[in-house]
Amino acid sequence: SQQGEEDPQALSIQEGENATMNCSYKTSINNLQWYRQNSGRGLVHLILIRSNEREKHSGRLRVTLDTSKKSSSLLITASRAADTASYFCATSTGNQFYFGTGTSLTVIP
């Protein structure tokens, strides 16, 4: 399987704190994407980082990519209760996408 892995599997923080989750993958990539999944819903795209980029920001999100270690991290700053969800990284090879196992984030009000 080319499926990646997120770490930690679960994370619980207080509102206002920062949340960091990590993703490791197995193959060479063109880009890496992060998605959010609210309970009982489909995945929603958050941010894409290309293989030649090392860091990318979007609002309260910061993504880093280290292709030499085949790893990426997602930082959510100043977390809110509405950020409670599962977060997945995804890589692609050709037309196929490979998702990680996900990090379940709980933000306590």
Next chain:
Amino acid sequence: NAGVTQTPKFRVLKTGQSMTLLCAQDMNHEYMYWYRQDPGMGLRLIHYSVGEGTTAKGEVPDGYNVSRLKKQNFLLGLESAAPSQTSVYFCASKGGNQPQHFGDGTRLSIL
């Protein structure tokens, strides 16, 4: 603008029964995907399509068939359902180099 719509949302089958899951998108996307999501496994790609009339196998295609007769629809079929196919099934579509758009899933239980 509905995006990606999956039908049905829930279904319970008996082992050996057959059924078809329907995915419809109204964004004129070329690419469509079927995934299954199991606890602790993330999403795994079953089959995908790069355009009308084309299909290809993903990571876990066994026991499933697909068809893309119309650009907006992507059908996933289970010919003889097995308990191991109990899962949540997600459809996604995308256009060009854009991110995937997902439906809200079909929860399928096979007894």
